Amino acid sequence: MNESMAGMKRTHYAAELSMSNANEKVTVMGWVQKRRNLGSVIFLDIRDRSGLIQVFLDEPVLGPEDFAKGERLRAEFVVAVEGVVQRRGDGGVNPNLKTGEIEIRATALRILNHAETPPFHIEDDVNAKEDLRLKYRYLDLRRPVLQKNLILRHKVTTAARQFLDKEGFLEIETPMLTRSTPEGARDYLVPSRINQGMFYALPQSPQIFKQLLMLSGYDRYMQIAKCFRDEDLRADRQPEFTQIDMELSFVNQEDILDLNERLLQYIFKQVMDMELSLPFKRITYKEAMERFGSDKPDMRFGLELKDLAELAAGCGFSVFADTIKSGGSVRAINAKGMAELPRKQIDALTELCKYHGAKGMAYLAVKDGEVKSSFAKFLTETEIQKLLQLTEAEDGDLILAVADKEEVVFKVLGELRLEIARRLNYLDKNVYDFVWVTEFPLLEWSEEQGRYMAKHHPFTTPMEEDIPLLDTDPGKVRAVAYDICLNGNELGGGSLRIYHRHLQEKMFEALGFSKEEAYERFGFLLDAFQYGVPPHGGLAFGLDRMVMLMAKADSIREVIAFPKVKDASDPMSDAPNIVEEKQLRELGIQVIKPEGEK
RNA sequence: GGCCCAAUGGUUCAGUCGGUUAGAACGCCGCCCUGUCACGGCGGAGGUCAGGGGUUCGAGUCCCCUUUGGGUCGCCA
Numbered sequence: 269m270n271e272s273m274a275g276m277k278r279t280h281y282a283a284e285l286s287m288s289n290a291n292e293k294v295t296v297m298g299w300v301q302k303r304r305n306l307g308s309v310i311f312l313d314i315r316d317r318s319g320l321i322q323v324f325l326d327e328p329v330l331g332p333e334d335f336a337k338g339e340r341l342r343a344e345f346v347v348a349v350e351g352v353v354q355r356r357g358d359g360g361v362n363p364n365l366k367t368g369e370i371e372i373r374a375t376a377l378r379i380l381n382h383a384e385t386p387p388f389h390i391e392d393d394v395n396a397k398e399d400l401r402l403k404y405r406y407l408d409l410r411r412p413v414l415q416k417n418l419i420l421r422h423k424v425t426t427a428a429r430q431f432l433d434k435e436g437f438l439e440i441e442t443p444m445l446t447r448s449t450p451e452g453a454r455d456y457l458v459p460s461r462i463n464q465g466m467f468y469a470l471p472q473s474p475q476i477f478k479q480l481l482m483l484s485g486y487d488r489y490m491q492i493a494k495c496f497r498d499e500d501l502r503a504d505r506q507p508e509f510t511q512i513d514m515e516l517s518f519v520n521q522e523d524i525l526d527l528n529e530r531l532l533q534y535i536f537k538q539v540m541d542m543e544l545s546l547p548f549k550r551i552t553y554k555e556a557m558e559r560f561g562s563d564k565p566d567m568r569f570g571l572e573l574k575d576l577a578e579l580a581a582g583c584g585f586s587v588f589a590d591t592i593k594s595g596g597s598v599r600a601i602n603a604k605g606m607a608e609l610p611r612k613q614i615d616a617l618t619e620l621c622k623y624h625g626a627k628g629m630a631y632l633a634v635k636d637g638e639v640k641s642s643f644a645k646f647l648t649e650t651e652i653q654k655l656l657q658l659t660e661a662e663d664g665d666l667i668l669a670v671a672d673k674e675e676v677v678f679k680v681l682g683e684l685r686l687e688i689a690r691r692l693n694y695l696d697k698n699v700y701d702f703v704w705v706t707e708f709p710l711l712e713w714s715e716e717q718g719r720y721m722a723k724h725h726p727f728t729t730p731m732e733e734d735i736p737l738l739d740t741d742p743g744k745v746r747a748v749a750y751d752i753c754l755n756g757n758e759l760g761g762g763s764l765r766i767y768h769r770h771l772q773e774k775m776f777e778a779l780g781f782s783k784e785e786a787y788e789r790f791g792f793l794l795d796a797f798q799y800g801v802p803p804h805g806g807l808a809f810g811l812d813r814m815v816m817l818m819a820k821a822d823s824i825r826e827v828i829a830f831p832k833v834k835d836a837s838d839p840m841s842d843a844p845n846i847v848e849e850k851q852l853r854e855l856g857i858q859v860i861k862p863e864g865e866k
Numbered sequence: 867g868g869c870c871c872a873a874u875g876g877u878u879c880a881g882u883c884g885g886u887u888a889g890a891a892c893g894c895c896g897c898c899c900u901g902u903c904a905c906g907g908c909g910g911a912g913g914u915c916a917g918g919g920g921u922u923c924g925a926g927u928c929c930c931c932u933u934u935g936g937g938u939c940g941c942c943a
Contacts, residue, residue, distance in 0.1 A: 306906085307899040322903070343893090359901040368903085385894065388877055395878050399935045452943030472943080499942045623869090623939080712943090725943045834936070 271378040273297070276348050283319030283366050289353040294372060296321060297348045297380070299410070301390070303341050310338045311371075314349060317415050322356070322371040323349050334377040344383035344390065350376040398825075403839045405830055417827045420539060421815045425492050427538040428512050431531050437490040437514060442477035444470060444494070449789055451726060451779075453497040456507070464856035470496035473808060475725060476793055478515040479765055482804040483796055490514045492811065498836075503823040504757070504813055507836045512760075512814075515806035521748055521764060524805055525550075525704055528752065528760070532702065540818060548702040548752075556705050561599075561682025563708070566756030567701040569694035571685045573599045573678075576669060579654045585646035587630070591671035599677050600669035602659045603688045607633040607640075607666050620687055621670060626680040632667040686756065695755075697820040703753050707731065710747035711778060719780035724749045726775055726790075728763040729805075735771075742778050748805070759814055762807030769797040 279294045298316035310325040327335040341347065351372040362368035387404055388396035392413045401408040408414060429439065448455045448469035455469035471477075473495050481489045493513040501507065516524060529546045536542045549567060556565050559572045580588035580598035588598050603609075614631055621629040632641035632655065644652055659667050668688075670680050689695055710730050711720040720742050722728060730738065734745040749763035766772045772794065776786035787794060812824040825831040832838050852859065 302903075304902050304905055305899085306902060309900045309902080311902050311905085313903075324901080326900075356903095357901050359903075362903055365903080385876070389893075397873085397878095397935070400877085402935090449943095453941085475943095497942065500940085502942085503937075505942070722943050728943090839935090 270381050273348050273378065273380055276350060276376075276378065278348075281318035282314055282316045282321035285321055285353055285367055285370060285372070287355065287369055290355065290370070292353050293350070293375075294353055295348065295350045296323075296372065298346070299383075300341050300343055300345045300347060302343070303338075305339065310335075310341075312338070312341065312347075312349075314347065315410075315412075317419075319366055319412065321367045322362070322365070323351065324354075324357075324371045324373045325377065326373075330374050330377060334374070337377050337379055338374075341379070342383065342385065344386055345379055346381035346383070348376075348378045348380055349374050399833070399839060402825075402831070402833060405840045409829065414826065417815065417819045417821065418829060420819055421811070421827055423539045424535055424811065424815055424818065425512070427535045428492070428531065429490075430538075431534040432488075432490045432514065435488070435527065437488040438486055439491055440481060440486065440489050441491060442471070442474040442493065446471050446477075449476070451722070451789070453499050456496045456498050459855040459857055461855050472497050473511065474513055475727065476790075478513065478806060479727060479801075479804065480793070480796060482515055482517045483799065483801045485517075485802075487517045488514070489516075489806075493808075501832065501834050501836060503825075504816065506812065506824060506828060506831055508832075509824070509828075510811040511808040512811050513806070513808040515804060517802040517804040519803070519805060521706070521750065521805065524762065524764075524807055525750065528807055529702075532752075535814075536700070536818075542700070544700070544702070548704055550704040550706060552707040553705055553709065553746075554707065557678045561678040561680070561685060562756070563705055564751065564753040564756055564758045565703060565705070566686065566689065566695070567703045567753075568696060568699050568755055569689050569692075571601055571603070571688055571694075573601060573681050573685070574659045575599055576655065576658055579651060579658055580671065583647060583651050585630075585643045587628075587643070588669075588671050596672055597674040597677045598669060598671040599681055600655075600659050600667050601681055601685055601688065602661055603666040603668060604692070605664050606688070606692070607635040607664045609633070609666055617668065617684065617687065621680045621684060624680045624683045625676045626670050626672055628670075629680075629684075630669040630671070632661075632669075634661055634663055634665055634667075636663065697755075697817075699755070700817070701755055702759075704750055705753055706750045707746045708749040708751070709743065710734075710745040710749075711742050713743060720778055722775075722779060723747070724761065724763050726779055727765045727772070727793075729766045729771070730775075738774060738778050750807075752807075752809070754814075754817055757813055757817060758810070759817075760807055760809035762805060764803070764805035767797070767801040767803050769794060772797060 276295055278297045280289070280296055282296050282298055285294065296314055296316070298314045301313040301315040301320055304311040308327060312323040312325065313320045314323055325335060325338040330338070349372060351374040353370055354373050355369065356371050386407050388394055388400060390407060390410045392411055394401070394411060445458060445468040448457065448467065453472050455472065458468040458470065460466045460468060474491060474493050478489050491513045493511045494508060495511055496508050498507060529548055533544045533546060536544050553563055556563050558575070559565070561573050576588070576598040577592055581592040583589050591598055618629040630643045632639060632644055634656065639652060647655070655667065661667055668684060670677050672680070709723050710728060712723045714721045724747060728747045728749050731746045731748055737745045747763060749761065751761040752759045766775060773783070773786065781789070812827055815827040816824045819827055821827055830838065830840065837844060
């Protein structure tokens with residue numbers, strides 16, 4: 269039988285209590301984490317979102333009726349306990365518990381609700397498989413670590429709002445039902461009942477709206493914005509996710525980077541009591557690719573790429589020499605101290621390179637003055653010395669080299685660099701190493717579409733000195749676009765926007781849109797651009813990734829209350845699902861079933 | 867869409883070379899126990915070995931397909 273809490277009022281969260289509450293009469297309410305029944309005394313661990321407190325039940329104090337309830341308690345029953353805080357008895361303190369010094373000696377106990385035995389233990393070191401945990405997400409969310417993560421997330425958004433408010437930002441909501449602009453990721457579509465056959469799209473980001481707000485004179489906008497992209501999931505990618513989004517008028521790139529560094533500094537100070545020193549490192553896209561083989565470099569360790577062109581051109585190893593001759597690139601990583609990596613492991617690294625598109629991988633190990641290598645036999649002694657010099661190799665090092673088109677070399681060595689860092693245990697989650705990557709290319713050639721696509725988005729402004737290249741060599745144009753990276757993750761990105769109509773039209777032209785197509789897709793924006801657009805720019809952070817890294821979690825699912833699984837479904841609610849035919853009729857939608865189905 | 871990994875009581879796992887009745891820990895149920903906190907003691911229940919097909923005298927074990935979940939490539943302006 270469940271009892272009412274009438275007449276009882278909670279006075280404290282469980283883990284708020286301490287010796288300073290000794291002899292106080294308190295009431296806590298929560299879930300039974302554990303019952304330890306010793307016969308004529310019973311210990312309970314009561315859990316609420318603050319943590320655990322031990323409750324001591326003995327019949328002389330509690331009375332026979334409530335004590336009998338204590339004997340019926342099971343895990344996850346909901347209880348109210350009234351009692352007196354006291355130092356623990358002969359058993360002493362439990363150092364593993366924040367409240368390990370004290371306990372509540374119960375004077376009254378009520379069972380507010382019963383509970384079935386949960387399908388897995390609710391504790392942090394739970395080993396239950398993720399699909400089971402996601403099916404019972406509401407139970408998984410009881411685990412302290414997930415509660416901690418969601419509280420952390422709350423603190424991050426609160427800190428962001430506080431800081432941006434002080435900086436003069438206005439929080440303004442933008443619509444969820446928007447117009448589809450098929451440039452970029454796939455849209456989630458929402459059918460319109462009133463306008464049959466027509467569809468809204470859920471926003472991939474509030475991009476256009478925030479730019480219009482600048483045009484409207486709001487000067488500084490921010491939003492904790494939900495965004496939607498109908499693409500495949502990853503550990504760090506969900507179909508719906510949250511951005512800390514902002515846009516500012518009358519600013520240059522430096523203003524935006526400076527503001528956002530200070531925002532991150534404030535968040536990390538408020539939430540983690542960690543001091544970030546400013547300014548952050550800044551490197552250009554070109555430098556990031558050449559040194560780290562990635563546009564989101566992990567700066568926690570070295571292992572930088574080394575250009576071997578000087579050696580490779582005309583050397584005795586034809587794979588190298590021919591690659592250079594045909595305009596390719598030969599680069600290497602020095603895996604410090606890994607000279608004695610067994611052949612089998614080297615083969616595994618070669619496979620990794622092939623997986624990422626390389627034709628092969630050349631290696632050279634130096635150990636006790638001896639050289640062990642897949643290709644040294646093709647090189648002269650001078651060439652080997654040159655190689656060691658270019659890669660700054662010392663005794664005990666292992667050189668791994670790849671020759672291919674430059675983009676392949678960067679990609680492969682970028683991945684190889686991360687793999688070596690993993691093997692050398694360089695990836696310390698307690699280190700937070702930020703870097704700005706600037707001067708991204710404006711455009712990217714799409715083989716599939718047979719045209720240039722905006723790398724960031726079509727409203728990004730080109731760098732002033734590169735504008736003439738738009739007509740001659742669009743692929744070379746750099747944008748005033750920047751990403752903020754943390755430990756090899758893209759944490760956020762933004763750009764200065766185009767604010768002159770003729771430049772925007774030129775941009776659409778470079779993207780291969782005719783004037784008519786551009787108007788068809790973005791006409792309202794081009795119209796708006798006739799009415800006085802201020803210079804403006806902005807940035808958006810991936811909130812989920814930021815919180816994931818702060819929580820040291822391995823997946824953003826650990827920092828989202830109700831995440832979706834790999835096929836974009838929710839195993840708990842079973843969304844998406846079929847709907848009633850009546851609903852479809854109202855929308856004028858016919859479901860086309862695969863052949864063979866009735 | 868491609869590739870890789872996983873699935874055995876409620877949970878996490880073991881299960882040898884294909885061979886008798888599929889084991890353990892935790893959890894669950896019952897009894898006992900006054901200082902436990904991984905409480906302890908005694909007893910007990912609980913299995914469509916994910917599903918389907920195949921090979922075999924014999925399949926948890928080998929093969930194929932399917933399902934579910936995870937990772938990843940493509941994709942993600």
